[in-house]
Amino acid sequence: MPRPLSATVHLDSMRHNLARVRACTPGAKVWGVVKANAYGHGLEHALRGFADADGLALIETEGAVRLRELGWTRPLLLLEGIFEPADTALLDQYGLNSAVHCVEQIAMLEQARFSRPIDVHLKMNTGMNRLGFRPDQFAHAWQRLRAIAAVREITLMTHFANADELEHPRLSVREQVRRFCAGADGIDGPRSLSNSGGVLHQAELAADLSNDWVRPGIMLYGGTPGGNTADHFGLRPTMTLASEIIGIQEIGAGETVGYGSRFEATEPMRIGVVACGYADGYPRHAPHGTPVIVDGVRTRLVGRVSMDMMTVDLSGLAGARVGSKVVLWGAGLPVDEVADAAGTIGYELMCAVAPRVRMMEADLENHG
Amino acid sequence: MPRPLSATVHLDSMRHNLARVRACTPGAKVWGVVKANAYGHGLEHALRGFADADGLALIETEGAVRLRELGWTRPLLLLEGIFEPADTALLDQYGLNSAVHCVEQIAMLEQARFSRPIDVHLKMNTGMNRLGFRPDQFAHAWQRLRAIAAVREITLMTHFANADELEHPRLSVREQVRRFCAGADGIDGPRSLSNSGGVLHQAELAADLSNDWVRPGIMLYGGTPGGNTADHFGLRPTMTLASEIIGIQEIGAGETVGYGSRFEATEPMRIGVVACGYADGYPRHAPHGTPVIVDGVRTRLVGRVSMDMMTVDLSGLAGARVGSKVVLWGAGLPVDEVADAAGTIGYELMCAVAPRVRMMEADLENHG
Known part of the structure; x- marks a missing residue:
């Protein structure tokens, strides 16, 4: 009875694309990125299609709560972290892993009370100039986080501006990796750098790029981040x-x-x-x-x-x-x-x- | 706790814009167009903001049902009509007024059983070349509808392609009105021609254009259909x-x-x-x-x-x-x-x- 218009979500293609991520980045754990209602596919469908992911990552706090309510028990990461002090209670209640990209967020965590340990992703701005600490501020931010008793694991992360083009004339992936390594020098902890473009170019970048966690988005949904077609990369439409x-x-x-x-x-x-x-x-x-x-x-x-x-x-x-x-x-x-x-x-x-x-x-x- | 992003719907501006419609087209009844979730504003908000409209018009059958459930008792018009035979039961159950734009829809109405009279809007294609009967097919379509016992009122409608530009070089409003009058010649019934552009240009068009029902959309939401700014037309952002x-x-x-x-x-x-x-x-x-x-x-x-x-x-x-x-x-x-x-x-x-x-x-x- 509604208009004859529908979007069909292909769970088998979602599983296939997730397997492609693992084939490109052996050994890395995979955050399935499900922000924006799983790129328009719906959180329930993503939960089933990406059931084998090591964790799911998104930006919407209400989405994270919903995934817990739907039964997702593995890690959940808030990619933009929290937006106000009251959100720290959500991290605690639902066991969410949070990105930390600015001093305001560190202050919220310092002032919060946690009943259990929390894991965070500390974000470095290596040239995207969107969220994150600049390389020369990074160690200081890390030290402040490290001093918070409830903070358990601190994963070091950054985000690529031009992962579809390895040798971008203004800002290459290699240059961002170089800045990341400089800013993270001497700091212990897991690393998370690659988005879809980074994952698909892992083979060319292997020497420069080491990921404990990757964060693919568009490739999981059968789209290309650029640089070539989805079909070329072995991805299937979802x-x-x-x-x-x-x-x-x-x-x-x-x-x-x-x-x-x-x-x-x-x-x-x-x-x-x-x-x-x-x-x-x-x-x-x-x-x-x-x-x-x-x-x-x-x-x-x-x-x-x-x-x-x-x-x-x-x-x-x-x-x-x-x-x-x-x-x-x-x-x-x-x-x-x-x-x-x-x-x-x-x-x-x-x-x-x-x-x-x-x-x-x-x-x-x-x-x- | 969600991201600090919100859309605020201004009911007072909705009422103001509806009053502008009435000022432009005195005597015409007004369908408040609320398709696409009231142009993104939400059906509940539209129901309150356009409480004074003579009827509400949309394309989503499920939206029409929802408006009835929310308590809207005045006319509701399905602007694209029905999509399959089973939809005739919705017209009957919820007392919906339906557009009729193709022979397939006439056949569905002919074969349906109604427990009460239904009103329809018969659509003429006067050059938009989207939905509707061509002027030379219109009288025949009208006769088939007229022969259906349950059909009560048949409003004659068309849609303007270039209502933002009175003298469009390829297809002017006046030319569409001329074709409409030719196709509807000798056929009795209320007329519905004007969308927002037609409403805003009513004064210039008055000689050519007579509406029993107008169907404004964008102007109700404080946007211009083109030709000048919303502010110039006295519309307020909603x-x-x-x-x-x-x-x-x-x-x-x-x-x-x-x-x-x-x-x-x-x-x-x-x-x-x-x-x-x-x-x-x-x-x-x-x-x-x-x-x-x-x-x-x-x-x-x-x-x-x-x-x-x-x-x-x-x-x-x-x-x-x-x-x-x-x-x-x-x-x-x-x-x-x-x-x-x-x-x-x-x-x-x-x-x-x-x-x-x-x-x-x-x-x-x-x-x-």
């Missing part, structure tokens, strides 16, 4: 966004389609209206020509994406009718290809899938 | 997206910020990290320089928006610190201005606000 044709228009040469009348037909053609628009998470900036699959055949977006609908070219699809199946991305149409056409990245598209899109689960290995 | 600074970096000349190291500082500067990213609905394609308000002062986005964070220039804001208040859009910073910087429209930004953003309600008139 989400299929699918809908149906809900209307058809036969238009003549010179007729226009959609808001702004941007597209003008040069010959008679059939236009299919798909129940999916930008309020479903499909990018409004996807241009004319963006690939779409109808009844298993590749065709293209026509005109402007509107809030609840988009229009596609059915000229070569004589059998298409109201009710024909449409794939917006997924198997046969990588999310990165749609993202690339729209000038963005697969991360954004998957995260943007709206609550009104029905979410379903598929598992070819266990139920197929 | 949503404020606000967050806080959660980290600060002091960087030197030559240092870069964020993914891709796109931004390079030419002199020493302070960078503030804001808890809001594209997975919250802020547009990833917002470029360097997009306006942001920190502690009441306008400043600018720096570098690339990441999934959960964005970085802003704090150089002119000596007092800014962790915890400083940030406004991403709302009072003082129209959503359309942010959208324009990002190459999109306010509609997309408001609809995209993610479930992880805390939603709050404010009402200056009744509780202020």
Whole structure:
């Protein structure tokens, strides 16, 4: 009864991608990154798909609580740490591991009362210039944390700005690793550096890069962090966004389609209206020509994406009718290809899938 | 305890904007368009903010059911109609008014059994080439509907492609009105043509345009459909997206910020990290320089928006610190201005606000 639009989450692909992480970084423990509602896939699905991860990492405190309530007993890491003093009680109650990236957070931990030991990830800013202590402030921050009785393990972490490009002209992964090693010199503790890009380039970087914990995100969801296609990296799509044709228009040469009348037909053609628009998470900036699959055949977006609908070219699809199946991305149409056409990245598209899109689960290995 | 990010919905502004609709189109009844979770504002809030509307219109059948459960007793219109035969039972059970845009929907109504009369909106395609019957097919569709015993009132509707531009070179509002009048010639029944753009241009169009029902969307939410600013049209913002600074970096000349190291500082500067990213609905394609308000002062986005964070220039804001208040859009910073910087429209930004953003309600008139 809802609109014929759904996102199917493929648990078997999630397991496959997690296995790819382990193959790239043997010996490292894996934080499955599930922030942003598991990149739009839903926490419940991620819990099942990443059941073999060593821990799950996210930024939403309420998400961490929910994962505990859903039965996740292994480590949970808050990647941005806590936001206010009251959050220290959550760390204690739910046994959460917290990132620490600024002096304000250290002060909150110093003033908190804990009933059990807590583990933290101390973040170094090695050039991303977002969160973390600069290398020359890092040892001091570590000492303050070390002096807190409840703090047990301090993992040393940083984040790469350009992990999709090993030799980035402005800031390379190697340069960030060099700064990290300088800032962490003489400090004991596990290391966590690599995001998806770092994991996928582990082989080239092995000499420079040693991870006790890796923190893959996009690669777990079958998207590439850049540098090559997901398929090249052996990753499988974890989400299929699918809908149906809900209307058809036969238009003549010179007729226009959609808001702004941007597209003008040069010959008679059939236009299919798909129940999916930008309020479903499909990018409004996807241009004319963006690939779409109808009844298993590749065709293209026509005109402007509107809030609840988009229009596609059915000229070569004589059998298409109201009710024909449409794939917006997924198997046969990588999310990165749609993202690339729209000038963005697969991360954004998957995260943007709206609550009104029905979410379903598929598992070819266990139920197929 | 959640991240310090929230969207505040302003009920007083919603009421004000609805009053603007009535002032523009005296005598017409108003469908308050609440699809896409009320353009991201939440159905509950919309129910209160638009309590004076003559009806509410949306596309989600489950949303219509929810509005009935929340106590809305006036008309509800499904703007895309029904999606499968089983939906006819919903029309009957919940007393929903349905758009009818294709022969498949007429066939579903013909085969359904109704326990009470139903009202429909029969849609004409006057050049949008999305949903609806072409003018020369319209009378026949109307006759089929008229022959269904349960069908009571048939409102004749169409939708404008370019209502923000009266004299659009490819397809003007006047041309669409002309086609509509031709297709509806001799057919009795109420008329519904105008969306927000049509409502705002009612004065210029009055001779051509007669509406029994208008269907404003974006203008109810304080956004412009184009053609001029929301402020010019006397509309007030209904949503404020606000967050806080959660980290600060002091960087030197030559240092870069964020993914891709796109931004390079030419002199020493302070960078503030804001808890809001594209997975919250802020547009990833917002470029360097997009306006942001920190502690009441306008400043600018720096570098690339990441999934959960964005970085802003704090150089002119000596007092800014962790915890400083940030406004991403709302009072003082129209959503359309942010959208324009990002190459999109306010509609997309408001609809995209993610479930992880805390939603709050404010009402200056009744509780202020």
